[in-house]
Amino acid sequence: MTIMHQELVDRLDSDTFDPDVFRAAGVFVVRNAVSLEVMRAWQDEWAAFYASSLREGRDVNRANPVSLTESLPEKLAAMVHEPAFARILTQVFGPHVAVYNHRFVIKDQFSPGKVFLHQDSCYHLGNLNKCSIFTPLSVVDAANGAMSFHVGSHKLGVLGDAGEINPAAFDFSWPKITPELNPGDLVIMNSSLWHESGPNTSGVHRILADTIFQPADDPTGKELVCGEWQTDIFYSTQNHIRLFTNSRILKLIKYEKERAASDTKATS
Ligand SMILES: O=C(O)CCC(=O)C(=O)O
Ligand SMILES: [Fe+2]
Structure with a gap:
């Protein structure tokens, strides 16, 4: 039985991850998933990194300003191994899970702008069975450029080109959610789901880690999260x-x- 849209919206935001709701919605907000102690360590590391390497100016990616280009300090690079991620991901992908990419997407004074409506799959290599986990290191709300998600839109798959999606080109639409997030919460998103975000108008930095995970049989995997590698071949993206x-x-x-x-x- 398919779950109806409003019921999905009601059920995709919870302390308990529900893989069936995630499969139908393409997005799920897991509340209080990471301990505040772990969050505080990441936030401290981010604050030190920002002060030493980013505050005075940074190399803003012209194609995607929010996507941080500077390489992360070790503790933030190692976030991918947080057990809270594996606990969610094994319910989506099974026991063998790997990282496709780990980066930060931030809205500070150097990249306060909106992000147009898009899906990520068209930018990916390897297999299409991937999802992002967004980890907020700051408070995230509409005023500092929270992300919005078009619930169910991943069902259309890949739309054939990369860029800004025109929702008016479709004769149906999806409920749009813009969840407010606190450190400790996580958002998991199917990489084909349509998403976008508004500008940062409050000036409060919006700091998200965006970690893309996939089954460990994908030859584009970078790092194993749990289980064993299920492929002998690898290539660089x-x-x-x-x-x-x-x-x-x-x-x-x-x-x-x-x-x-x-x-x-x-x-x-
Ligand atoms: O940072 C955001 O608001 C969205 C970023 C994003 O979706 C992307 O870079 O693919
Ligand atoms: Fe995206």
Whole structure:
């Protein structure tokens, strides 16, 4: 039996993770999942890292300003091994789980803007069976740019291009939720789910870790979280353009080069 939309919205926010609700909703808010002691250690580490390496200015990624490019200190890189994640993930993926990517997405004075409506799967390599766990190290609310999730939208799968989704192009819509989060809460999201976020207007830093997990049989896995590796082959997702002899991106680069060359000719 399928669970109806309003019932799903009511059931996807709880102290207890429900894998059936997650499968139907594509998103689940787990309250009080990580102990405050663990959270405090991560927050202290973040505060020290921010003060020493980020506060005076940082290398903002032009394609995705909220995505932190600076490499994380060891304690924050090791967040992926928090047992609270494995307890949730084994209910989604089974006993063998690996990390696809671990990064921070932040809204401070250098990247306060909104993030357009999109899904993540179209940016991923390997198998499509992936999900993010968002871990708030700060309070997250509409005023500092909380994320919104379109409940159930993952059911459409991958939409065939990467970029801003036009919800008006569909003759149905999804309930949109914008959960307020406190440190200790987690959001788990199917990577095909549509999501977006508003600007940070309060100035209170919005700090989220975004860790993408997947079954351990995926050859793009970076680190094992629990169980055993289920693959003998691995490849790096770094600079994936190099994996093609010809592609959409390579064509765009070629056209861009040709255009720049003809612009130079025209002005000389
Ligand atoms: O930080 C946010 O609000 C969303 C970031 C995001 O969805 C992404 O980078 O894919
Ligand atoms: Fe995203």
